[in-house]
Amino acid sequence: MTADIQPTYPLTKAQAEEIASLHEADTSELEGRLKDLSETCQSNCTTGFSKCTTHQNEMRKLYQTAYTAASSGRWTSYRPEEYTQDLKKMFDAQASIEKINGRVRKEKLQHIKDSQCTFGPGDHPTAKKIKMRAAELRGTATPQSDIDSYITEEEEKLLSALTSEEQEAQAEYDKSKSEDEKYSYLRTYACTSQPTDTPRDIELRQKWTKLFENKVPYSEILPVVEKDIADAKSNxxxxxxxxxxxxxxxxxxxxxxxxKEESKRKQADDAIRRCCSEGCGNVCELNGPNADLGCERCFALKEEGALQDYSWFCSPECAKTNAGSHNSRFHSA
Known part of the structure; x- marks a missing residue:
């Protein structure tokens, strides 16, 4: 892989741990040198350390070296070049160490936010929600330790809910210590075909593969992959x-x-007259001598609007035999 890969957020767990370890060692070394310088001044100078120009200048050099020297693998290597240039200008302008330390603390806090809250190309939707919530908390008075605890707890919950394949992929990513390894992980993630790939997925993987073959930097490929994924989901x-x-x-x-079909069926049913005699149900004639055989009382009630349907008989015999039972069932009140 090319040497021009720039450190890029988000950090893997391995990178975060390595940066924290280096920062602790660097801080300890700087504090040790400052302590030695102070003790040397107190032993050899009568003015006192705070008023000793010689040792104050040496102290500034120690800070300047620690803050602006090349810092591969340190958190400062992830920050924009403008940050280092800003510090150099502050040292050149003889800004106070307190003011310079304040500038460093501000940038370090931004680094922590970027490392915890920047989306990665393979982030689970829940992981993105965790990062967004962490970013919101950083805008409040919530202590950093509480934010760290929140992220750890939520990530553990998410990890337990992933499939074994997803857990394995996450573990491989978390072990990445260098930008080369992150670049390799991104290439594997972006370019390896899956059984569930759609034709559009195949097109995107071919596009991303060409970017890697042309050795496009990680910092340029990452936003392309993220945008393509977002656009695909949107489409x-x-x-x-x-x-x-x-x-x-x-x-x-x-x-x-x-x-409409039900209406037609009902119309067809309504066009068929069936005998109202209990247990009969024969079709009544629509024309002919028996076409008007029916219950006179039902006819009258129908005309008055008190009854929905007429009552018909299929034959004179059925009318004579069943008229009484019909009346007792429907007109006995």
Whole structure:
């Protein structure tokens, strides 16, 4: 891999641990040298350390070296070049050490936020929610220790919910210590085909593979991959919404069609007169001598609007035999 890969957020767990270890060692070394310098001054100078120009200048050199020297693998290597240039200008302008330390603390806090809250290309949706919440907490008075605890607890919950394959992939990523390893992980993630790939997924993987083959830097490939994934999800959602609209329209059309068919069926049923005699149910004549055989009382009630349907008999015999039972059932009140 090319040597021009720039350190890029987010950090893997291995990188975060290594940076923390180096920072602790660097801080301890700086504090040790400052202590030795102070003790030397107190032993040899009568003015006192705070008023000794010689040793104060040496102290500034110690800070300047610690803050602005090349720092491969340190947290400062992840910060913009403008940060180091800003510090150099402050030292050149003889800014106080207190002011310079304040500038360093501010940048370190931003580094912590970027390392904890920057989205990665393979981030689970829940991981992104955790990072967004952590970013919100950093805008409040919440102690850093509480934010760290929140992130750790939520990440452990997420990890336990992942499949064994997802856990294995996450473990491999977390072990990445160098930008080369992160670059390799991103290439594997972006370019390895999956059984569930759609034609669009295949096109994107081919596009990303060409970027890696052309040795495009990690910092340039990462946003391309993230944007392509976001666009693909957005397009998929648009298609899903259109499909849902089509399904709804089809359902409405089917419902209207069913209602129309039901109306036709009812009309057909209404056109068939069936004998009202209990247990008969024969079809009555629509024309002929028996076409008007029916219950006179039902006819009258129908005309008055008190009854919904007429009552017909299929034959004079059925009318004579069942008229009494019909009256007792429907007109006995």
């Amino acid at each position: 998929a959602q648009i298609l899903e919404n259109r499909l849902a609209d089509l399904r709804n329209a089809q359902a409405a059309n089917n419902k209207a069609k069913a209602a």
